[in-house]
Amino acid sequence: MATLAEILDNKTDDLNKDLRRAFRPLSAPVDISDTPIEALTILVNLTDRVIEQKDLLDRQKCKDKLRDEKWWADCFRTVKYRQSHNPKFPDIRANGVIRAAPVGHLPPFMLSSSKLPQNSWAYANDSGQVNKSCFLTSEFIWNGDVLCLGQLLTELEHPLWNVLRKLGCYVKTAKYISKELALIPPLEINTSLVRNYLAQISLPNDEDSYISLSPVVSQSMQEDCYQVLSEHYRFSAITRFSRATNMGTLAMSCGGKFKMIRSLPPIEKYQHHHLDSVNWLTKRSVRAIRDYTESSVWVISPNKLALRKKSIIEDIKIMLSQWLRTTPTHEEKLDIRKLTERFNVDLAKTKFANRYAYDPLLTQLIYNCIGSIIHSPPQDAPKCEGNDDKYLLLPNLRISGASAMNTSVSIGIPSMMAFYGFVHAFQRNVQTANPNFKIESFAVCIHNIHVENRGLTREWVPNTKGQITAPATRDDWQCDVAVSLILRCSHYSQLIPRDFIRLLPGRIARGKVTVSISDIKHLGRCLSLADAIKAIPVETGRWLSLNNEVTLK
Incomplete structure (x- = not known):
């Protein structure tokens, strides 16, 4: 976690560039708790066009803006369009307001923004107001929490209002803006589905009705993927969007070049079924063989050891039964010794269990189990349900x-x-x-x-x-x-x-x-x-x- 003081003390050729990057959506939030005056001065001056941002620490320019009612009105309008989910992705013609929180818990295998912190919300509405949105919607760390001025300035007694008054803000302006910010709901969904450009998915609800859903992208998820994929380029793909400014400040920060997860499983070298042959060496059987060979060093009570070994031997018997059904025995059918030798040969040819072949303790167990299987009455294989x-x-x-x-x-x-x-x-x-x-x-x-x-x-x-x-x-x-x-x-x-x-x-x-x-x-x-x-x-x-x-x- 970087602090604003560290950035200001850093000797750099372009301080303005580093300060702009510190308060952009795709960067980790910086801590301004120790330097509130410098932070608010920077946020005020970031509302200018980039070409006009000569010195972001200019106090006089900051004072002039804080005493301009039109500037306050432009900045205030952007708070309403601080979005958790961007309706303008991927079609910039869509519009609306979406500030939503997760409804409930989701399974661990699902990819969802509900598993991320509820921050990284950014402005998305009008391309002409993206710079004005920096003042009240840019996120930073204040006393250990990730917040923005649009949230903190709802309280007139907040310490940051005192800092703004020192920088030149009028008291009447502070009272009015604080009152208006408090009226903006923290969570809101106000998006029309009629004559809008949001994608819609219809799912059958029952025999005669459907339910329509509109998937929208989470800006928290986009930012998290962008930051993580910066270190994993092999799994990333760049997707470019023109007119990124129309899509919001997050898209503007990356120039419309979103990093997306690209991962294809290996397919062409795998067979999709093994129905014609019984796979006798499964994960369960390999685990049983390993546990049996290591059971001599287990530190457990004799009763628990006996119960555990009984379960392991049952798994090994199931494996041997499957092996006997797939192995042509002919004249060796009743010769337990030759069958044991053949099993060790087959086990030595395997990739995952060849180290257990010809083990004395395991070989003795295999010999006894094969004998009990051969001399036991044949049992019908269980039929699969759902035939x-x-x-x-x-x-x-x-x-x-x-x-x-x-x-x-x-x-x-x-x-x-x-x-x-x-x-x-x-x-x-x-x-x-x-x-x-x-x-x-x-x-x-x-x-x-x-x-x-x-x-x-x-x-x-x-x-x-x-x-x-x-x-x-x-x-x-x-x-x-x-x-x-x-x-x-x-x-x-x-x-x-x-x-x-x-x-x-x-x-x-x-x-x-x-x-x-x-x-x-x-x-x-x-x-x-x-x-x-x-x-x-x-x-x-x-x-x-x-x-x-x-x-x-």
């Missing part, structure tokens, strides 16, 4: 030109909301032929993806004043992706591929959806989950899931 469910496969959908901006601060795989909208649109299309058809859930498998910036050059258009001007432009991150979807549905009647493909929506996340001719034969058939997964024509891919422990076995 009566019906699954539809949408194989290898080619999506070109889809939006890769899945959130306001991240770039990569298209948003899951886009897949949800695609599935919902498909359900509505099928219901025209089968009214009782319903999709219970769906799974997405990404086979390959390519992301790049495809900024568009837009034609000049007439503005609201009838003049021909260039519109605001921004970078457009798009992706080409191949995905397969498996839909769990109910009340489905068989459709031939020709009718099925007509009901398939043509777009997802602004991208064009196509199906290869060779994959049309898989459409419309009702399959089991295992058959649907095996029918996917592409062997590589990754499944999208919120649970990282889920594996298809």
